[in-house]
Amino acid sequence: MSILLIAEHNNKELRPFTLNAITAASQIDSDVHALLIGNNCSEVAKALSEIPLVKKVIQAEASHYENFLPENFAPLVVKASENYSHVVSSANTFGKNLMPRIAALLDTSQVSDIIKVISPDTFIRPIYAAMHLQLLKAMIQKNA
């Protein structure tokens, strides 16, 4: 099934960490769709559409999306994620702020900070401030 990737940007350009997330998402499934939420962000949509790994760009614009507030983003992402197996975003303060909110609304657990995709449901992530690595198997379908 396809992967929904949430792009991080500043309404003008894409943030570089999103590219890491796109690559990781493509290792889960090659059909990566990018969801771009913002205000007056057509330039970002164009940049996203030029990335070979991104198969489709979905753009959502509204004035209340301008400041990337997770309270406003989450309901939209939940609705948009209906036909996707995984929801992926960058694991920086943008993703950390937003993704657990989405996971909770979808009633799924979230896998944070993955550093390797073993298979679509198995990931490696660091624990104890990256002193140790944890190999996880997610028994649910939607991951962050």
Add this chain to the structure above:
Amino acid sequence: MKILVAVKRVIDYNVQIRVKEDGTGVVTDNVKMSTNPPDDNAIEEAVKIKEAGKATEIVAVTIGEEKAQETVRKALAVGADRGIHVKIDGIVEPLAVAKILQKIVDKEKPDLVFMGKQAIDDDCNQTGQMLSALLNWPQATFASKIDIKDNKLEIIREIDEGLETIEVNVPAVVTCDLRLNEPRYASLPNIMKAKKKPIDELSAADLGVDAAPRVQQIKVEEPPKRKAGIKVSSVAELVQKLKNEAKVI
């Protein structure tokens, strides 16, 4: 204003963490445990707000095994008024913790929920955000400054690009950064007094929450060791190695 503070018992931040030989987890036997450091900041902030006369009651809650109660006792010793201990064994995932906290919030009706921004053991950084979604409350994550203004909070957040100032309506969930404040030590008289403060004991089943894990931990391992470096005797050798061995130029 009533504040609920969630605290977690984790391996002390000074302990050198060791992985079990069979890879099923990390060694916790005979290891010093303490309150998750950012949770200490959360308690401290709540106590400061109460001292400033802006809060009426602080309730400390923890979810975990029998001994997790120590973290609630510690919170009581630095200024919380009473405690709640939800007893549960084994790994409790952030989603389950958020669901349990949601039930506690329904019961206690606090105006604010404070907790650390992440636990230093599993580094998930999810619970506060999940709780705020379940309650449909605003969230203020990674807070490094909190100002209470009537029925609103002005919060400075630590984000990758620098600092972000947001305003949230009360009730709200706030997750605390280490930069928020300097947690105090509990004085001996206060530790003694804390022993008399009440702690309610509950179980996840009492609250009607299914806390079964959704994610399976397959194994825990040490990261690959970094290989020792080598010394080169000349620039020519360095260039040769970069070209032929490392293949970076």
